[in-house]
Amino acid sequence: MNMHCPIPFADSDCILPAHGGGGRLTQQLIEEVFYPAFGNPLLAQAHDGCVFPVEKGRMACSTDSFVVSPLFFPGGNIGHLAIHGTVNDLACCGAQPLYLTAGFILEEGLPIHTLRKVTASMQEAAQKAGVQIIAGDTKVVERGKGDGIYIHTTGIGRVPEGVHIAPHRAQAGDVVLCSGPIGVHGMAVMSARGSLGFETSLQSDTAALHPLTIPLVEQIHEVHVLRDPTRGGVATTLNEIAASASVHIVLDEALLPIPEPVRAATELLGLDPLYIANEGVLLAILPEKYAPQALRILRSRPEGRDAVQIGHIEAGRPLVRIKTPYGGSRIVDMPSGEQLPRIC
Numbered sequence: 001m002n003m004h005c006p007i008p009f010a011d012s013d014c015i016l017p018a019h020g021g022g023g024r025l026t027q028q029l030i031e032e033v034f035y036p037a038f039g040n041p042l043l044a045q046a047h048d049g050c051v052f053p054v055e056k057g058r059m060a061c062s063t064d065s066f067v068v069s070p071l072f073f074p075g076g077n078i079g080h081l082a083i084h085g086t087v088n089d090l091a092c093c094g095a096q097p098l099y100l101t102a103g104f105i106l107e108e109g110l111p112i113h114t115l116r117k118v119t120a121s122m123q124e125a126a127q128k129a130g131v132q133i134i135a136g137d138t139k140v141v142e143r144g145k146g147d148g149i150y151i152h153t154t155g156i157g158r159v160p161e162g163v164h165i166a167p168h169r170a171q172a173g174d175v176v177l178c179s180g181p182i183g184v185h186g187m188a189v190m191s192a193r194g195s196l197g198f199e200t201s202l203q204s205d206t207a208a209l210h211p212l213t214i215p216l217v218e219q220i221h222e223v224h225v226l227r228d229p230t231r232g233g234v235a236t237t238l239n240e241i242a243a244s245a246s247v248h249i250v251l252d253e254a255l256l257p258i259p260e261p262v263r264a265a266t267e268l269l270g271l272d273p274l275y276i277a278n279e280g281v282l283l284a285i286l287p288e289k290y291a292p293q294a295l296r297i298l299r300s301r302p303e304g305r306d307a308v309q310i311g312h313i314e315a316g317r318p319l320v321r322i323k324t325p326y327g328g329s330r331i332v333d334m335p336s337g338e339q340l341p342r343i344c
Contacts, residue, residue: 016140043136060095088230091157165223
């Protein structure tokens with residue numbers, strides 16, 4: 001008797017539970033979707049892990065997860081975010097990003113053509129950022145127990161000798177620079193959620209930031225802090241720095257680069273732009289004497305053409321304070337909740 005176990009729905013155009021089972025459909029997904037998208041000699045090792053070369057020096061590592069809703073939004077998608085988010089975390093350590101791993105949690109029923117679009121976006125972003133995806137994993141959850149795709153990425157980068165970037169290094173006498181308009185990504189994602197009933201021309205600012213950070217740390221050896229104000233926005237990021245360094249950060253409201261469409265949308269929704277997520281914005285903290293040089297460096301790149309100084313650091317109680325155009329000031333506190341869910 002000729003008995004065999006057939007491959008279940010091998011020609012399905014949607015993700016099936018068997019795609020996460022480790023068998024033939026898993027291998028088919030790897031060979032037909034992931035290898036064509038990410039193929040490189042290191043990934044082609046096809047082992048449980050990847051053996052890769054490293055240069056002499058210190059290494060940086062960062063890991064992140066991406067659960068944005070909707071998956072596609074003006075100016076980008078979850079694939080772009082998965083690359084840029086981790087690359088930027090490495091960049092803000094002062095590192096040159098080198099390698100990424102990618103884990104995919106896929107929901108049963110996800111159209112495979114959607115997965116192909118996401119992986120193509122990831123590879124496009126990775127190539128532009130000069131990084132290789134060298135290892136990965138795939139799991140499938142039952143229909144209704146996920147939102148199509150969740151992506152988890154881990155990145156490895158090399159930190160040049162003499163570069164020491166850390167939140168606790170912020171100190172009195174430093175200034176706070178911002179590479180460009182804030183709140184754009186969050187509002188672009190929110191506009192894609194049709195239930196909110198507002199429209200905008202905003203496009204997500206998602207981008208890799210190491211074209212800004214690398215020349216900055218190469219030319220200015222006293223850069224103290226670099227951060228990308230993603231989840232929680234500029235306010236949350238600066239509060240974390242103030243707490244870590246025990247410093248008093250003072251912002252000038254008149255200098256904050258808030259585009260008018262962001263200002264209008266946040267007023268409509270009752271939100272504060274300072275707490276809105278960004279995906280292509282850099283905050284740099286360094287001694288005041290280097291501010292003109294740093295701004296020239298940032299503005300020499302497309303990603304930083306609108307760079308401005310938005311504040312300075314004083315000794316005093318660890319907090320963030322903002323000076324208003326009317327001569328007063330208010331404290332910008334750490335948020336107690338989440339203004340915008342599923343932004344990055």
